[in-house]
Amino acid sequence: MIVRPRPNWFRLLLVVRGSVLPMILPQLLLTLAFALVVTLLHGRVYVWKVSLTFVPFSLIGLTLAIFLGFRNNTSYARYWEARVLWGEVLNDTRSLARQSLTLVDRDSNSTVFVHRLIAFVHALRHQLRGTDPNTDLARWLSKDDLSRLKGARYKASAILLMADEWLRDRRLAGQLVAPLAQAMQVHMGHLSDALGGCERIASTPIPFTYGVIIHRTVYLYCLLLPFGLVDSIGAMTPVVITFIAYTFFALEALSSEIEEPFGTEPNDLPLDAMSEGIETSLLELLGERNLPTAPQPKNYVLT
Template sequence: MIVTPSLQPVQILREIWKPITLLFVWDVIVTVTYFMLPFHAPELPVTLFGSALALFLGFRSNSAYQRWWEGRGLWGLMINASRNIARAARNFMPDPDAAELKRRVVLRQIAYVNALRCQLRRIKPDAEVLRMLSRGDADASLERTNIANGILDDTGRRIDEARRKGWIDTIQQTQMEAVLVDIANAQGGMERLKNTPLPYQYRFFPTVFTHMFCILLPIGLVETLGVATPLGSTLAGVMFLAVLAIGDDLVDPFANTVHDLPLNAMCRTIEIDLLQSIGEEAPPPVLPDKHGILW
């Protein structure tokens, strides 16, 4: 996620100079042809095209943004729930005998969010996950199809262990279980976003129509605009292409590109909060890299 507050045209330009150049070249070709050949450019109903296209693009960029923001909201819920499970573990079991189990629950939660991060980005569970799980513990979870869910199931078992040992009663257990439900719901929501692309039509038609619009635009405008066609046509075209690009960038908020959510940073935030809550040393927060991007 690009977090630098000031405008950085360079970063943006790097992404969009290609379509702009192509568009401009095409607009120049049309204009030159118009003045060279004695052809009568039809006054295409570009405003009508524009309205219909706006229907598609407006909708699509709204949906894409909502997906991106929902993804962020779900990670926010995950941060909250991680704090809640840690606070409950810490405060419900003041018994010194429970210290080790308490610590386990907290470390497992850090492992859990890192495992989830890896799953969402379609990479193997990395060192962060394994470091936090004592190897023996994790075996069963690591063999499950959905590793994160396996870790959570086993955290629930630890909590029941605390109940069996009398450190908490069933009331406190169900309160902690309710937090696990929050965690499972947040995970489920993220997997829904990850596994459900926008409907095919919303991916196909906007792309095709925007490109056709850009191709026809100079033809429809050249009669009116004359030599100013490349300017007017490229500008209008770039605006529509930009809306199209935003849709592509935001639609998968867990895709590990510069536009996506900073899962590394958020997992670290959880790690810091949780380690400090049980009084352990915490690593420093993840900071934006030199391009102003937070991963």
């Protein structure tokens, strides 16, 4: 279990890491500068007074709320589904390891099978992040297995086939009867589903046009808003604009970050730590003890 310290209400106001502030600072400063200019000119462009009230912004809020709420909910749903899928990888590799120890008979040794499952997990992580899996795979697969993977585009899928071949060999050797082989196929199928589910999230973003419309609406809103406020709140306009723009930009930045949950930004899923956790849990089932302790979050962030 990862112990997560929660800052109290006062420290929560001051924390920097994990905040999206650095990411949205440029746009925020531009917005502030523009609001300052509008305030100094009392809403005039040359001699022409831009006559705006708060009403249009109240009306535009209708569609903006739909867009922003949708974007946020959908992004989080992707993030959480990705997390659930990785949870299933843990559950099903554990179930398979357990079954390989209790359903396969006559002095079977599950080490090769469990190592292939661990290799599957690492291959999945590298595939999702577009990084090179070879170092990790070499720790868990034999040379023969590694050479079979050469040139394969879907390495995780190929390793799943190898794990299944171990089961077939046990079955043909009379160590695993058909009904129990069938019970293990359930979890093999789940791993295939989890793999495909991760690929789905990674390859299918929220339709691109949503981002375009939201982005334009938010910027136009923040650009026009100073004209709508300057007559009623005067000098407070830049403060209020910055406050409102902060919440808009922060919501957009955060949605955009968790929309692609397999990346390496602070709010993305800690695939490194999760892979390591699965590895440890599977090795423990093989009887190994004194395994490395779980990685700890730094500044409330885990990579």
